[in-house]
Amino acid sequence: MxxxxxxxxxxxxxxxxxxxxxxxxxxxxxxxxxxxxxxxxxxxxxxxxxxxxxxxxxxxxxxxxxxxxxxxxxxxxxxxxxxxxxxxxxxxxxxxxxxxxxxxxxxxxxxxxxxxxxxxxxxxxxxxxxxxxxxxxxxxxxxxxEGTVLEKDFLERVDALKELLEQVLKMDPERSGTIRERLEKAVNDIKAEIDANRFEQELIYYLEKYDITEEKVRLANHLDYFQKTLKSDDSNGKKLGFISQEIGREINTIGSKANYAPMQQLVVQMKDELEKIKEQMLNVL
Structure with missing residues (x-):
């Protein structure tokens, strides 16, 4: 409530x-x-x-x-x-x-x-x-x-964020494969003798830097927590505001690590939904 x-x-x-x-x-x-x-x-x-x-x-x-x-x-x-x-x-x-x-x-x-x-x-x-x-x-x-109207709007936007996150999850394996292919092509274009084992180690290290597993899990948890807080007995506008900030951090991190245009487009849509939530959040007690 x-x-x-x-x-x-x-x-x-x-x-x-x-x-x-x-x-x-x-x-x-x-x-x-x-x-x-x-x-x-x-x-x-x-x-x-x-x-x-x-x-x-x-x-x-x-x-x-x-x-x-x-x-x-x-x-x-x-x-x-x-x-x-x-x-x-x-x-x-x-x-x-x-x-x-x-x-x-x-x-x-x-x-x-x-x-x-x-x-x-x-x-x-x-x-x-x-x-x-x-x-x-x-x-x-x-x-x-008025709060009931706001709550309905928040729930719809959180559902939209969850749907976008699902698309990110489905797209992630394709993204990782594309990044790997891009790196391998860049190395092959150099046309130099390389150590295959060392290259594989460096590739794994590089791919780990772009791994978004933790961000996806945290974002899903924050969205669930936001919905749970909406249903609490008291109006917690400030608390919801803090959760919104955490949601924003995870979305921004996913965007900075994506390195893949289709996923970055999803991140832009997520930011748009979150911005609308933050605008309405200013009116919550």
Whole structure:
């Protein structure tokens, strides 16, 4: 099972006089990179909220948005006139517009409303936590669905790599024979007296340098391990990335030792499949 780092979650809680909306969006990142946007009156809870999000999402570039909309009488909240005027002034410098339209836009920005309350109402904060939990459930479900799509793609590409490796295995005896013939012809063209036994020893030594038996075995093992890791209970994006690097090393070594055009063509195809795996790997949790 793997999860994508890409996802979106939204959850709404309706109170008697307020509507609380939490939105969470995430993209790929090497670590947790969280950007939180919320009204200033709720900032005292930011660290607690950040911890909950980080524990749930683990990795990713995350945008968290908390919106609180007043839907009834609210005697403790009023327009922050200074902030709204500043927003209107900045908007006017960017684009033309009548004051009413600019004010509507300015009221949507953070700190456009202010409250005289010193403490967050417990019932209100419980609603925020409920909305946060709901949004996290949604984004994790989204990540899991995206991960299923990625897993299918990975399995297809690993199968393609295994098929190419099978072709390499079938081609290897022909490759070895061709290399041997090429060396023997080169020696015969010299038209010089040679020691047959010594030549055979040197030929065996030379052919051993181009032997790819170990690389073929290791590559097959790495591909099996990649598939096994895909099926583990946890999403192991970093581990899969390390295995991909090892797969790449074996493919590169086979390519450098091939010394045979048809096999090098297969290596190019293997590199192409692996590159597509690595591109998608950036999105795996």
């Amino acid at each position: 793997i999860k994508s780092m890409t996802g979106f979650g939204k959850y709404v809680v309706q109170l008697p006089t307020k509507k609380i909306t939490v939105e969470i969006k995430s993209l790929n990142s090497k670590s947790i990179d969280l950007n939180a946007r919320m009204p200033s009156s709720y900032r005292e809870k930011e660290l607690e909220i950040r911890k909950v999000i980080a524990n749930s999402l683990q990795r990713g570039k995350v945008d968290f948005n908390l919106y609180v909309e007043i839907t009834g009488d609210e005697t403790t909240t009023e327009v922050n006139e200074t902030a709204v005027r500043q927003y209107m002034k900045q908007l006017r410098s960017i684009a033309d517009g009548d004051d009413l339209r600019l004010m509507e836009m300015a009221l949507r920005f953070p700190d456009a409303m202010k409250t005289d309350k010193d403490d967050i109402d417990e019932q209100e904060y419980e609603a925020i936590k409920k909305a946060l939990e709901g949004a996290l459930r949604e984004i994790n479900d989204f990540r899991l669905e």
